[in-house]
Amino acid sequence: MPGTGSVRLLDDDVDFALAAYRRDGRWHLDDLAETALESVETLAGAVRRFDSGEGALGLVGVDEDFFVIVRVEGHTTRVLLSDVTAAEEWELAESAVDFLGLPDPVDDDDVGPAGDLAIVADLGMHAVDMAVLVDDVELYPDEMISDIAARLGFGADFDEATGLDAP
Template identity: 40%
Template sequence: MAVKEPVAGFAVAVVREDGRWRCSALDGDALNSLDTAITALAKMRSTGAVFGLLAVDDEFFVIVRPSPRGPSLLLSDAAAALDYDIAADVLDLLRVDPPDEEDESIWPEGDLDILSDVGLPAPELEVIASEVDLYPDEQLQMIAQRCGFGDQYTALLDEI
């Protein structure tokens, strides 16, 4: 089995418990393997929200939210599936075909309501995901601010 090259970026687990937000770093393997990210998040026990924010290679982000009926997913740029295994895995789980090589468009794919219960309605998430002039870490910062865990998110990124 071939060893995968490490992917640049970061993966953050976000947990809301008893009205408080907590952010922690996920292992770097979460950027290589969607299954690794889902498994790590599913192990985090909480009565509140648990989800992962993955910024991949300054190109796109993935939001992963495990649930007993299967993970909810959002990929900020469906075309990333042409170049990145984790993005292809997201589309595969969503049962969505990757775009054509010639298609230059950028569009999100997946559950835009993934964070609506924590303060980010689908239309706002779609606007953030469609901001092609922003890097994924900047888009995720906007998401963190909007949901109310911006300070915890920024503090964690300063550490990693």
């Protein structure tokens, strides 16, 4: 958002940007274009094309700093931002805060998630488990999403796509 000091995402800032979706009972992953990462709305629009009726997820990790999960099911969009304070520096995170109708964070706000901790509860990861995971300051965003992906059933594919499986 102009004038707020937020940084627009560049290719170098994006650790991963993937769509995860189920089709014929199997998980699939596809890369998302950089143009989809301008805002929660553009991300949801890009992910919506993968929704086969079982919902689709947009998984984005930025600068080893935070992640955003966007889940679309039909016209419904749900969002989870791993660190609300990222909105002070990154447009995508600021867009998530705006989408959620939250006030802009201030310098003394604590690091913490914003949005729907139950975003994938029906798929196998409950809100309490999600809260514990995103509160672990020792983990990087890709490690957190890897854990989520493993619980949902596509962990090995996520790790391969992001290079986490490399020795």
